[in-house]
Amino acid sequence: MTFMKVAAIGLASALMATSAFAADVTIRLAHLNPEDPFQSHSGTMAAVFKSLVESNSNGAIEVQLFPNGQLGKDNEVIDQVRSGLVESTISSSGGMAQHYPLVGVFDIPFAFPNIGVASQVMTKESSFGEKFVGDLEAKTGLKVLGLIDSGGFFAFTNSKKPIASVEDMEGMRIRTMTLPTHEAIISSLGGQPTPLPWAEVYTALQTGVADGQMNPVPIIAFAKFDEVQKYLSITNHVITPYIWTMNPDFYEGLSDEHKTLVNWAAEVATESGRAMSRVIEASEKGLPLLAEKMEVNVVPPAEQAKFAAAAQPAVRTLIEEQYGAEGIEMLDALLASIEEEKAAY
Incomplete structure (x- = not known):
């Protein structure tokens, strides 16, 4: 799926009403930034993910959002995800560094010539992204749902x-x-x-x-x-990454159908966040x-x-x-x- 197509689907889906059925599964998703999806890329990601997951699970999954650092400092919330107190978080590299110090390799100055190259490299699907995510998951035990830049240079x-x-x-x-x-x-x-x-x-x-x-x-x-x-x-x-993680035991406890939905929704939400950063910069x-x-x-x-x-x-x-x-x-x-x-x- 192309970048623009994924972003368009995600941004449109954020406007959809969610199902009124009682949820069987709850995902608590935390991030540092404002809840308004038009103010920050993590706000966009959270809103799109919530809309897609709740509507496409027919209400079987509820996504509860905790923006603005409501659950604590970045590294503390990652601790909560690792321990299972919280299901998921979108974290800055500063918070992740206390759990996975090698995130610091992204900080080599002036390595990225433009945002186009950065967007291609700083994703789970790139050759480097696969290597980076695999190492992070192995060392932290976390499940990585998304890898995105922190909003630009x-x-x-x-x-x-x-x-x-x-x-x-x-x-x-x-x-x-x-x-x-x-x-x-x-x-x-x-x-x-x-x-x-x-x-x-x-x-x-x-x-x-x-x-x-x-x-x-x-x-x-x-x-x-x-x-x-x-x-x-x-x-x-x-330019530094934001890293979206989930508790691995929670993820493995989902049905195959719900795993597919979570993965797809996270992919669309991440690309929507990437697009929103560019919109905010220019607007x-x-x-x-x-x-x-x-x-x-x-x-x-x-x-x-x-x-x-x-x-x-x-x-x-x-x-x-x-x-x-x-x-x-x-x-x-x-x-x-x-x-x-x-x-x-």
């Missing part, structure tokens, strides 16, 4: 000045996820990494605990960082909205190359030091997959 925001060169990063306190690779990126550029959980970011920016942060445009927009940040610098320096909900309140600058390719020259070796060294030959092998497999997709364009 990361940009920097801050309250001090535009970031137009590596020199502008000097001494700037930048909030990162609790990912050693993200901390290495900021340190290599001369900044001061400030790792904080998602729930604390807005207040940290508001109070000056952190000068800035880095995230994709859709996340910057729905988090309302334009209220506490003055500058938005488009660097496109990294009045994304960059145009932020530009009304923030000073926006785009870092040119020549300066991006200087960022890459400083940050790429630091991240590769960290991966080798922390994860050894296994980490380098996984990183090189990712880079090879990127090169394959680049050649196809």
